[in-house]
Amino acid sequence: MPELPEVRTVAVFLNKKVANLSILNTECFFEKMIWRNEVNEFKKEVSNQKILRVLNYGKYLMFEFKDWMMISHLRMEGKWSVSPKEIDVYNKNHLRLQFELSNGEYLKYYDSRKFGTIEIWKKDDYLELSGMEKLGPEPLNSKPSFQYLKDKAAKSNSLIKAFILDQSVLCGIGNIYANEILFAANIHPERITKSLSDKEINKILKASNQILERAINLKGTSIHSYKSGDGEIGQFQNELKVHLRKDEECYECGSKIVKKQVAGRGTYFCKICQH
Template sequence: MPELPEVRSVARFLNKKVAGVSILKAECFFEKMIWRNSVQDFLNKVSNQKIISVSNYGKYLMFELSEQIIISHLRMEGKWSISKKEIDIYNKSHLRLQFELSNGEFLKYYDSRKFGTIEIWNKNEYLDKSGMDKLGPEPLNNEPPLKYLKDKAIKSNSVIKAFILDQSVLCGIGNIYANEILFAAGIHPERITKSLSDKELNNIIICSNKILEKAIALKGTSIHSYKSGDGETGQFQHELKVHLRKDEECYKCGSKVVKKQVAGRGTYFCLVCQQ
């Protein structure tokens, strides 16, 4: 599933291509992905609107229009691209939505698994009605403050892996980056969250910022099928220290990286380096 660095990379690519361009016509080829609106209502609302900007918050991609906000959650396999109508960067049979644009190009959404969702809201109501107001801060730009994370941690009886995957605590971290962050911070993924010291919590913040910023610079991690809007693969997979490295030598101590299910997710860590 695309995480914050991947969605940020897609947002930046799309923003360069479509900011200031108008949607002339919209076509939907898979109605179930439209949430909280009828398909016809969605198509009517987006038609003849200018795209002001494309951005993201955590794993959510947002298209700001003249009057509304489109929120796209890519889930497992969702992909956006820009191309001519007759050109498909991805498998044409996976095309679920397309916008004809005023610059002669087409903004297209593909989703092989059909798990992605798209919804549209008025600008003055999208935060609370979409549930995005319940999301925690993105761990970037020296955020969040230690006090924020400590207050959350004290009240939590969960393991730290589940805690940092909780989007209401930290927004944008998924399984890949959770594994990498905990390794970098030297923290065992099954530690009970409220047992962590201030130093350990602060280290999680520092490592989250460092890893996510580098991943954004490298346009994300391409392991299965993630690609940015132009079909380009990310490069952070070459920086992974533990994820997918079961039974390989730990880069720090030389012992074997282990894999275990923690919080329902495949978790890679070093028994020696992570305490």
């Protein structure tokens, strides 16, 4: 599933391509992806809207209009592109939605597994109606504060791996970056969250900021199928320290990287470096 760096990369790409263009027509080839809106109502509200900008919050991609916000969640395999109608950047059989734009090009959404969703809400209440108001802060730009994370951690009996995957605590971290952050912070993924010291909480904050910012600079991690809007792959997979490195030597101590199910997710870590 695309995580914060991948969705940020897509948002930056789309913003360059479609900002200040208007949507003239909408074609939906898989109506179930239109989430919590009636299909005809969705098409009506989107029609003739000018896209002011494209941005993201965590894993959510947002198209901002004058009075509305259109929200896309890519889930496992969702991809956006901009191209002429007759050209498909991705597999044409996976095209689920397309918008005709005022410059003659098409904003297209592809999804091989059909898990992605899109919805539109008034700006006044989109956070509540979309459920985004429940999201925690993005761990970027020296956020969240130490005190915020310390207070959250002190109340949590969950494993730290589950804690940092909880989108209501930290928004945008998925399995890949959770594994990398915990390794960088030297924290075992099965530690009970409230056992963390102040120093360890600070290490998680620092590692989260550094790793996510580096991944954004490298346009994300392409492991299975992730590509940005122009079909370009990310490069952060070349810098992974533990994720997908089962039985390979740890770059720090030379012991073998372990893979284990933790909090229901495939978790990679070093038993020597993480404690």
